[in-house]
Amino acid sequence: DGGITQSPKYLFRKEGQNVTLSCEQNLNHDAMYWYRQDPGQGLRLIYYSQIVNDFQKGDIAEGYSVSREKKESFPLTVTSAQKNPTAFYLCASSHLAGGPYEQYFGPGTRLTVT
Amino acid sequence: DAKTTQPPSMDCAEGRAANLPCNHSTISGIEYVYWYRQIHSQGPQYIIHGLKNNETNEMASLIITEDRKSSTLILPHATLRDTAVYYCIVIMNRDDKIIFGKGTRLHILP
Numbered sequence: 001d002g003g004i005t006q007s008p009k010y011l012f013r014k015e016g017q018n019v020t021l022s023c024e025q026n027l028n029h030d031a032m033y034w035y036r037q038d039p040g041q042g043l044r045l046i047y048y049s050q051i052v053n054d055f056q057k058g059d060i061a062e063g064y065s066v067s068r069e070k071k072e073s074f075p076l077t078v079t080s081a082q083k084n085p086t087a088f089y090l091c092a093s094s095h096l097a098g099g100p101y102e103q104y105f106g107p108g109t110r111l112t113v114t
Numbered sequence: 115d116a117k118t119t120q121p122p123s124m125d126c127a128e129g130r131a132a133n134l135p136c137n138h139s140t141i142s143g144i145e146y147v148y149w150y151r152q153i154h155s156q157g158p159q160y161i162i163h164g165l166k167n168n169e170t171n172e173m174a175s176l177i178i179t180e181d182r183k184s185s186t187l188i189l190p191h192a193t194l195r196d197t198a199v200y201y202c203i204v205i206m207n208r209d210d211k212i213i214f215g216k217g218t219r220l221h222i223l224p
Contacts, residue, residue, distance in 0.1 A: 035214075042201065042214035043158070090157050102148065103212060105157030 003027065006091050006106035013085075013113050021076045021109045023091035030096040032074035033103065036060060037088040046089075049074055050096055078111065085113045117141070117204045123219040132189040134218050136202030139183045145206050147178060149187045151198040152217070158201065161187065197222045 004025040013019045023032065031050045035043040045058030049068040063082025068074055074093075078085045088110050092103040119137040126132040138147065148163040162169055162176045164185070169176045175188040189196055201217040 040216075042216045043212075044214075045212075088155070092157070102160035102163065103158075105159070108155070108157050110155075 004091060004093050004104050004106040006089075006109050008109060009107065011109055011111045013111070015113055016080045017113075018080060019078050019085075019111065019113075021078065021089055021091075021111070023074045023076065023106060024072055025074075025093040025104075025106075026072060027093055027104060028071070029093035029104070030071070031094045032068070033092040033094075034058075034064070034066065034074070034076045035090040035092065037090060037108075043090060046076065078113075085111060087111060117145075117213065118202045118215055120200075120202050120215065120218045122216065123221065125221045125223055126189075126192045127223050128194060129191055132192040132196065132220060132222070134187040134189075134200050134202075134220065135184065136187070137184045138202070138204045141182050141204050142206075145204045147176065147182075147185050148203045148205060148212075149174070149176065150201045150203065150214075151196075152201070153195075153198045158214075161200075192220075192222050194222050194224060196220065 007022045033048040034046040037043050044060050046064050047055055047066040049055035052068050052071050055066050055068050065077045088108050090108045091106045094101045094103045146163050146165050149161040150158040152158040162171055162174050164176045164178050178185045199217040199219050201214050
């Protein structure tokens, strides 16, 4: 089945450790996105990528890093520089070419840092 | 900031039509109206989108006013599974970013 997967669903880390969240899609989508969601809030864009080996900062990129070495994969690293890393992280993908498009979201990873 | 305004919450009786309003008074002529919903602890799910005309699919109907400054998402026969946060979003074709506001939390009452 085509879709977008994120792993793991729940992740626990100690403060000061870097952690990498996985995002994979087999939809042949050009663009991929990372969002962060805090309780009771909407989604905020962290990073996005429209093509392999290229990515742009979103609204809250500080303390995060990404890579896009393959079209299918867009991992997000939460570094120790991120002051409040505990949150629900969502990955999405979409086509870019053509007319209106929608973003397809993964199931999310809930990160808890203590 | 989000380009849309939605009520923070709404209730709807099971089996009735749920009508979710959205104001987007600054929408430009080339911007589309998209609706997503997010069930608790899941990723958002695309519902429907439109430009000027009303649209209908298997999930919902979208009614856009003639001046395009507001729209209404209609779930014709709401079920308990429709309990979710509904986001109304305005974006251009191939726009880089989708800005999600806080949405409307829809409660379906049994």
